[in-house]
Amino acid sequence: MLSQFRPAIFMILLFTAFTGLAYPLAIAAIAQLAFAVQANGGLIERDGKVVGSALIGQNFVSDRYFHGRPSATLGSDPADPAKMVEAPYNAANSMGSNLGPTSKKLVDRVNGAIEAEFAAGRIGMVAADAATTSASGLDPDISPQYALAQVAAVAKARGLAEDRVQALVEAHSDNRIFGVFGEPRVNVLKLNMALDTLR
Template sequence: MAKELRPAILLLLLLTLILGVAYPLGMTGLAQLLFPYQANGSLILGKNGTVIGSELIGQNFASEKYFHGRPSVTTGTDAQGNSVAEPYNAANSLGSQLGPTAKALIDRVTADSATLKAENPSTPVPVDLVTTSASGFDPDITPAAALFQVPRVAKARGLSEDRVRQLVQDNIEGRFLGLVGEPHVNVLKLNMALDGLGG
């Protein structure tokens, strides 16, 4: 019996060392060497060098003076253990579990659309301002969604719409290698650039 177990145990230990220790350490070292920014979380630093967020995780900007990201349905837990809405909770990635015919979803999208339409009645409401992403904390919005918010942000900051619109244009990121993905705007970077304008 021991004769049959010995090779199995040795193989288990060998594979554990290779796949559980050497491979992860090798990949971590390679990632740090080749892609240090991405390997460390794509962190965005403020003026004083402190981390203010990540390019990969959206943040909840509620003030009228800032551009808003996509709605987030992530949740958290209150002191009594109840599930509560906690937008952009990076510890709880999830999308809405509501199907396209769910009354709660239809009601929320209808209400959000009406609120946004009142904010900017001359422009159609971009779909990504009323629908959630699969992760629950998408950091990007479409250029149309950013441009839709220009009048509100310009008014709240006392800036000209043209100046804010140009800021959005300057922050549009194109397709990767000109082929992959869609043009998008990172909301955190845009809001940082907006703070740089003042107002």
Template sequence: MLKEIRPAIVSFAALACLTGLIYPLAMTGIAQVAFPTQANGSLITQNNQVIGSALIGQSFTEPKYFHGRPSATTAPDPQDPAKSVPAPYNAANSMGSNLGPTSKALADRLASDMAALKQENPGAAVPVDLVTTSGSGLDPDVSPEAALFQVPRVAKARNLPEARVRALVESQATGRDLGVLGEPRVNVLKLNLALDKMQAQNQPGS
């Protein structure tokens, strides 16, 4: 009996060691050497402090900053853990809204967001990614069109020429990966950091 079971036990142990220990350690080591930034979460630092990740969006609401896509992520209600409350870009609970095209709540939210955005930039068409949530709720990017749509608001809030802010957006835009994968995009956190840096350099005495 033991003679028949032994090969199975040895095979199981060898495969467990290979796939559960050796392979993960090898891939981790290769990633740390070849792609250290990506392997460690694509973290973004400022003054030696981590302020975010290039892979996870953040909630920007002030007029002087570019805003990302709406996020439908939630978190437990502090007053009643059985309920949930909106928590934009909650990385612990990645999700979409799960609202369908016949949802009144979705229609009302879209109408409200569209009205606010049209008031912000009356002469421009509203890019779809400024009113629709992503499937993950954590999208860190917006389309170049969505970023450019916000230029008048941001320039006015910072008392900067629109042309200068527009040029900054265009400089931060990234094309398709390898020329064919994904869509052109702008990372909102990186754009806002570049915006802060540009304005700091614009201050008298800087």
């Protein structure tokens, strides 16, 4: 009987060491070598202080900053922890809205976002990411079209010339990876940090 247990225990220990220790450590080492920024959370610092992550969006609400796309993430209601309330860019609760195209709540939210953009004078034509949420609710990037549509409002709020703000957007626009993968994009946090350096 003991002769049957020995190989089983040995195999459990061997595969625990391999899949529970060696493999994760090897993948972590490869990630640190090949993708160090992403493996460490894409943290962005200013004056030695972490101000955010290039991989997770933030909720910019001031007219002085470029806005990210809407976020459908939720958080606990401070008044009643049993209930959930809207909490944009809540990284602890990443999710999309899961609302279908026939959902009145979705239609109302999209129409409300479009009306808000027009009312703020940020857009003349609505970019899709100005009114729709991402699958994670944490998307840190917007399309160059949405960023350019916000130039006039941001320039006005800051008292800057529109061409300077537009040049900043164009300088911070990234193309498709290898010219094939993904879509052109602008990282909102990096753009807003660069905007703060303009005088």
